[in-house]
Amino acid sequence: MTARLLTLTRPDDLHLHLRDGAALRDALPWTVRQFARAIVMPNLKPPVVQVQQAVDYRNRILAALPAGADFTPLMTLYLTDATSPQLVQQARDSGIIHAFKLYPAGATTNSDSGVTELKRIYPALDAMQRLGMPLLIHGEVTDPEVDVFDREAVFIDRHLVALRRAFPALKIVLEHITTAHAADFVRACGERDDRGAPLQAATLTAHHLLHNRNAMFSGGLRPHYYCLPVLKRERHRQALLDAATSGDDRFFLGTDSAPHARGAKESACGCAGCFTAVNALELYATAFEQRDALHRLDDFASRFGAAFYGLPRNVGSVTLERADWQVPASLPYAETDIVPLQAGDILPWRLSSAPGQRADT
Numbered sequence: 158m159t160a161r162l163l164t165l166t167r168p169d170d171l172h173l174h175l176r177d178g179a180a181l182r183d184a185l186p187w188t189v190r191q192f193a194r195a196i197v198m199p200n201l202k203p204p205v206v207q208v209q210q211a212v213d214y215r216n217r218i219l220a221a222l223p224a225g226a227d228f229t230p231l232m233t234l235y236l237t238d239a240t241s242p243q244l245v246q247q248a249r250d251s252g253i254i255h256a257f258k259l260y261p262a263g264a265t266t267n268s269d270s271g272v273t274e275l276k277r278i279y280p281a282l283d284a285m286q287r288l289g290m291p292l293l294i295h296g297e298v299t300d301p302e303v304d305v306f307d308r309e310a311v312f313i314d315r316h317l318v319a320l321r322r323a324f325p326a327l328k329i330v331l332e333h334i335t336t337a338h339a340a341d342f343v344r345a346c347g348e349r350d351d352r353g354a355p356l357q358a359a360t361l362t363a364h365h366l367l368h369n370r371n372a373m374f375s376g377g378l379r380p381h382y383y384c385l386p387v388l389k390r391e392r393h394r395q396a397l398l399d400a401a402t403s404g405d406d407r408f409f410l411g412t413d414s415a416p417h418a419r420g421a422k423e424s425a426c427g428c429a430g431c432f433t434a435v436n437a438l439e440l441y442a443t444a445f446e447q448r449d450a451l452h453r454l455d456d457f458a459s460r461f462g463a464a465f466y467g468l469p470r471n472v473g474s475v476t477l478e479r480a481d482w483q484v485p486a487s488l489p490y491a492e493t494d495i496v497p498l499q500a501g502d503i504l505p506w507r508l509s510s511a512p513g514q515r516a517d518t
């Protein structure tokens with residue numbers, strides 16, 4: 158019997174953490190094996206706030222690519238209270254910067270230099286709107302009074318609705334959405350730019366499509382399922398699956414693969430982040446199959462995100478095979494090791510051919 162195959166146009170990861178140094182060296186090849194391009198998050202220490210820092214970081218990524226790899230990093234800058242309209246213009250002129258990332262100060266990993274009050278960046282947002290530069294949002298309030306499970310919904314109601322109204326033509330991606338409320342918000346924004354691309358979009362991670370918050374507590378505390386925004390109830394997971402598999406071009410793939418060494422996760426105060434670069438497409442295929450929607454995966458993974466960012470569709474393909482595959486228990490990472498999401502589990506899909514595939518999986 159021949160295996161069932163699923164061939165996709167080479168996909169893009171529209172939300173990725175690659176880190177730096179030895180961590181970059183060990184994380185990058187996993188993404189390159191699956192994706193042609195990725196929007197690279199700027200929350201390094203120190204954060205990537207200036208154009209020259211992004212140019213240098215991009216060069217380090219290119220230098221860390223495995224020999225013969227065909228991969229394009231799409232750089233972003235980290236918004237701070239000091240980001241000026243002039244800097245937005247420089248970023249646009251650089252040709253390598255594709256978006257600005259908004260971290261509310263204190264919301265997540267390396268967000269200490271983030272924005273303390275949205276009004277402070279209104280001049281920068283005005284320039285971004287004028288220049289067609291997308292704003293990528295980590296949409297969570299940091300107010301300690303707000304329950305951690307409500308922080309995304311409260312961000313939308315307290316901040317995003319007003320921001321959307323103040324900048325009706327700004328291209329916005331609400332990143333790694335986790336709630337029905339977020340999906341509804343995106344769906345309610347129907348405006349498009351002059352290329353016909355949506356002005357309001359959202360990325361969806363594989364972990365939020367596959368897991369609800371029980372995963373963090375099943376049989377004990379499971380730090381590898383802890384990320385931000387945190388996993389939510391099953392009804393929200395179902396709403397995210399609805400959005401991802403609906404064929405709506407406002408929802409596209411962004412893994413938010415966020416590597417942290419095992420020791421930083423399995424700790425009294427474990428870091429937020431799921432490492433999914435190793436098995437991203439396998440995880441998404443597993444999620445889409447739950448809805449008999451594998452025919453929708455190509456658009457979600459390879460077309461909608463590129464169209465939003467005004468990028469050409471990739472050439473070439475990757476093929477997944479319907480065959481059991483065990484996720485490795487751990488992998489080498491920055492002189493220690495790292496635990497991928499669903500380590501040790503059997504997934505029903507396996508990447509069978511891709512440019513630059515590593516032989517050791």
Ligand code: DOR
Pocket residue numbers: 174200265266295383384385386415416429430431
């Ligand atoms: O879980 C997360 N990890 N969420 C984020 O927003 C940041 C990321 C990281 O950089 O580790």
Ligand code: ZN
Pocket residue numbers: 172173174198413415
């Ligand atoms: Zn992220």
